[in-house]
Amino acid sequence: METHILLLQIAAILVLARAFSELAARFGAPRVIGELCAGIVLGPSILGLIAPNDLIRLLAEIGIILLLFEVGLHTDLGHLVDAGKRSLVLALGGFMFPFALGYLLSRHVFDLSLIVSLFIAGTLTATSIGVTVRILDDLGRQSSPEGEIVLGAAVVDDLLGVLLLAVLYEFSITNTISIASAGKIMGFMVVFFATAPILAKLLSVAIYRFQVVSNSPGVVPTALVALVLSFAALAHAVGAPELLGGFAAGIALSRRFFLPLGLALRVDPEFHEDISNQMRPIIQLFTPIFFVMVGLSLDLSAVDWSSVFVWAFSLSLAAVAIIGKIAGGLIVPENPYMRIAIGMAMVPRGEVGLIFAEIGRVSGIFDENVFAAVVIVIAYTTLFSPFWIRAYYRHFGDRFAEPQPER
Numbered sequence: 001m002e003t004h005i006l007l008l009q010i011a012a013i014l015v016l017a018r019a020f021s022e023l024a025a026r027f028g029a030p031r032v033i034g035e036l037c038a039g040i041v042l043g044p045s046i047l048g049l050i051a052p053n054d055l056i057r058l059l060a061e062i063g064i065i066l067l068l069f070e071v072g073l074h075t076d077l078g079h080l081v082d083a084g085k086r087s088l089v090l091a092l093g094g095f096m097f098p099f100a101l102g103y104l105l106s107r108h109v110f111d112l113s114l115i116v117s118l119f120i121a122g123t124l125t126a127t128s129i130g131v132t133v134r135i136l137d138d139l140g141r142q143s144s145p146e147g148e149i150v151l152g153a154a155v156v157d158d159l160l161g162v163l164l165l166a167v168l169y170e171f172s173i174t175n176t177i178s179i180a181s182a183g184k185i186m187g188f189m190v191v192f193f194a195t196a197p198i199l200a201k202l203l204s205v206a207i208y209r210f211q212v213v214s215n216s217p218g219v220v221p222t223a224l225v226a227l228v229l230s231f232a233a234l235a236h237a238v239g240a241p242e243l244l245g246g247f248a249a250g251i252a253l254s255r256r257f258f259l260p261l262g263l264a265l266r267v268d269p270e271f272h273e274d275i276s277n278q279m280r281p282i283i284q285l286f287t288p289i290f291f292v293m294v295g296l297s298l299d300l301s302a303v304d305w306s307s308v309f310v311w312a313f314s315l316s317l318a319a320v321a322i323i324g325k326i327a328g329g330l331i332v333p334e335n336p337y338m339r340i341a342i343g344m345a346m347v348p349r350g351e352v353g354l355i356f357a358e359i360g361r362v363s364g365i366f367d368e369n370v371f372a373a374v375v376i377v378i379a380y381t382t383l384f385s386p387f388w389i390r391a392y393y394r395h396f397g398d399r400f401a402e403p404q405p406e407r
Contacts, residue, residue, distance in 0.1 A: 017034070017038045032131060062289075067287045073275065103120075124353075127325070127346045127352065128382065135348070149342055155244060233245070329342040344388055
């Protein structure tokens, strides 16, 4: 594709993302809905002006990596650790319930094959950490107790999803499951998350000291973008999602990150504020591209809307997808109102579900009707979740402060 066409496409994505997000805000909807709708309008679903290409995918990937860096930067590690047990319970529940329900529905109700049913069930385990974080941020709840629980669970969800995808993909090719291969990937990821934040903290001290003596402007954003992208590449190299590399770097640069054994490398407290202020415009530039990309990836025009199977299967699957995640929230030891909110926040599938669906389609596991039904479920849970969550908070948000059960 010619360079000027690519430049016009990027310009259109940026302008429409801003216009639609402003329009969504005026109607009281989360801004992320506007950005998703911009992608649907520009993409094959409606106008067909832009198709996902390598450049847009790269910019979108940078956007989600930077978004997770910002999330990590503003995360109180102490709160995240405190939420660890509840996050793990939520992640496991939100993983197992949708998988079991999705498999039973596909295999025993719609009589699909074993591998197809397993891949569909795997798609339902996903949680879009990018969409979920953006929804909570739009509601001002990202740093709330339930926000910390959901964030921790979404990170674990992504790791479990990568492992499941690797296992299922190998099973689809060899018809066998290798526990050793999955264990190797898990081992690499554990080592990465144990060492990456420490390395990032050490590098951040070097960046701070270089900034103090440097006479050149832009040292901090240049060095930090390079750091974040390097950690994203390192995460990919060990088998983890790239965006979690950005999150690890953000955690290391947050206000409350301590090295093992209580050691702390202290820098000027204003440095954290400098990082936030100087990185924010870059993050705000790239992040909308990611959400537009999710919309571009949904080709709703390719769906056979007259197919009885597509309607019956997609509606049944959507119900299972929602019920499974909310059921995972209900087992978290919090008050009942917060449990439901936590489960609802885990519902959006977004880009993670699309990765499962696309691999299923490309590998020939999904036929056109199954793929269409799965895409409808992903679109439904991604586009409408912000409305349910906002309405729920409006009616029940004040009840989250009720006494918590002892932990």
